[in-house]
Amino acid sequence: MNPAEEYILRQPEPFRGILLHLQTVIEQTVPGLDLKYKYKVPFYYLDGKPFCYLNQARDYVDLGFWKAAHLTAHPEFMTTAGRKMMKSLRYSSLEEINHDILVEVLQDAFSVKDKKFYS
Secondary structure: OOHHHHHHHHOOOOHHHHHHHHHHHHHHHOOOEEEEEEOOEEEEEEOOEEEEEEEEEOOEEEEEEOOHHHOOOOHHHOEOOOOOOOEEEEEOOHHHOOHHHHHHHHHHHHHHOOOOOOO
16 A cells, blocks of 8 residues: 555544545546655646645645646635645535536646646
8 A cells, every 4th residue: 555545544534534535536537647645645646747635634635736726617616725826625524525516626627737837
C-alpha cells in the first residue's frame, strides 16, 4: 500500500469515508491520474503535473485543485480560504457531496490541463 492510501485509511470517520468516496469518483472521472503522497497529503498527478489533492483538516475534507484560478464550473461551491491559486470543494459529511457538481468540477479541471497555462 502506498503512503497516499495509508493516509486515507488512517483518517477517522466520517473523513475516511469521504476520502474513499472522493478517491473513487476522481479515479472514475479523470483518466490517467497517478496518486502520490506529496506535501504530506494524497496528491493526484496528471501527465506528471499536479492536478488535485485530498486533505483532511479540522472538521472537513478539502478536495483542492491546482491551477484553480482557471476553473469555471461551480465557483459558488468552491472556497479559496485565503489561498490565491488554489480552490477547493470542502465536505464535512458524505451527504454534502453533490455527485453531479463534483464530476463537473473534475471534468472542468481535466479540460484545463490542455490549455497553455497548465504547467
